[in-house]
Amino acid sequence: MTVLARRHEATAARIRYQRPQHPPLSEVARYFEMSEAAHWYSNGGPCHALLIERLEAKLARGTCVLPVANGTLGLMVALAAVTQDQPAARDLVITPSYTFAAAISAILWTGRQPLLVDVDRAHWQLAEADLARALERQGRRVAAVLGTSTFGCPPPAATLARWHSLCRAARVPLVMDSAAAFGATTEAGAPLGAQGDVEVFSFHATKPFGAGEGGLVVTRSRALCEHMARLVNFGFDQDRIVQDPLGLNAKLAELPAAVCLAVLDRLDDILAARRTRAARIVRALEPAGFTFQAGGARSTWQSVPALAPDAATRAAVRARAAAADVEVRAYFETPLHAHPPFAGYPRASELAVTDELAARCLSLPMANDLSPDEIERVIAVATGEA
Secondary structure: OOHHHHHHHHHHHOEOOEOOOOOOHHHHHHHHHHHHHHOOOOOOOHHHHHHHHHHHHHOOOOOEEEEEOOHHHHHHHHHHHHHOOOOOOOOEEEEEOOOOOHHHHHHHHOOOEEEEEOEOOOOOOEOHHHHHHHHHHHHHHEEEEEEEOHHHOOOOHHHHHHHHHHHHHHOOOEEEEOOOOOOOEOOOOOEOOOOOOEEEEEOOOOOOOOOOOOEEEEEOOHHHHHHHHHHHEOOEOOOOOEOOOOOOEOOOOHHHHHHHHHHHHHHHHHHHHHHHHHHHHHHHHHHHOOEOOOOHHHOOOOOEEEEOOOHHHHHHHHHHHHHOOEOOEOOOOOOHHHOHHHOOOOEOOOOHHHHHHHHHEEEEOEOOOOOHHHHHHHHHHHHOOO
16 A cells, blocks of 8 residues: 555545535536636626625524625624724623633734623523623723623523623623534524624635635624625725724635535535434543533534543543544633733633633534434543543
8 A cells, every 4th residue: 555545545444523614616617607707806796796695694684794704704794894983992802711812812913802701600601790790890890891602502592691781781782702603592592693783604725614714793783784785895984985983804605605505505404414413422522521512402513622621531522533533622621821922811700600611511523424323422521431
């Protein structure tokens, strides 16, 4: 066997943490032909327009959608739009420490700093008590709250309602970072897109809606949508006069829009398959003492996040996984407050639950085409029954 053949065999046997799947180029080309025919490759061409039409039809009635070049740019634009007219004294944005670093990047870009809060032990989202404490103590300095749909899982309806109530009482906007959650549903079975004043999704290659790069900003406020549309396009108004000093180039070009359209054609089947595979893993791991995120069945299953009984069990799983050539990760084992550049930012509490989850949480592999044999290998690694 040649060296190249041995490498191919080893790669085929390995179970990657994620195995992104791009739609076939033939399906993308079917849409991109519209752009080629029009000689229009960015700045709101035919694929971009069709994507907006189809996304608005898929989401809750009354939503206004704005495709963007990636999810981080979406967060930046959303936070800028909801805070731009606020006084400089409102210099804090509340966000959980148990989330991805893009949250802090977007906050800092607006000229503010994060106020880090803890998460709930059951659903792993913003803890209501910590949010209430932060708003009570620092409310006059808070410009916005940046909540999350962690791991693509929306918060429970009662929790989201409480966040909205706390934000209304403090007169601050709620932005939702739902990066991996496009296609997830509420407890009532409705698609996401109406959480918070603005909700942001990512279409990065690693997301279940995987288009390589791209993102989406959603709001039910027409005024906010128009404001964010200016920010996405250098701050220009209809007369190409800059009205927003934080304007940037965050537009989604025609080729990634065509990819998004091709993904959208198959998204329901992708999510159904992921949920079936994840359910098998969850059923197998629960008797072994693993617990799972409340509401996870309604998520998109970017991966399979599982809470090990203790840190020692997690370490044992990772060792078995390495030996079995199964790639297992531990999101977010370094929460935001533990990253050196972010360590000095204010905290609403000791972040005890965040630290506990960071020490015990595992992210198990998931893919659109994860085979039954691969699922059983993942289960065996996690439970020690290999």
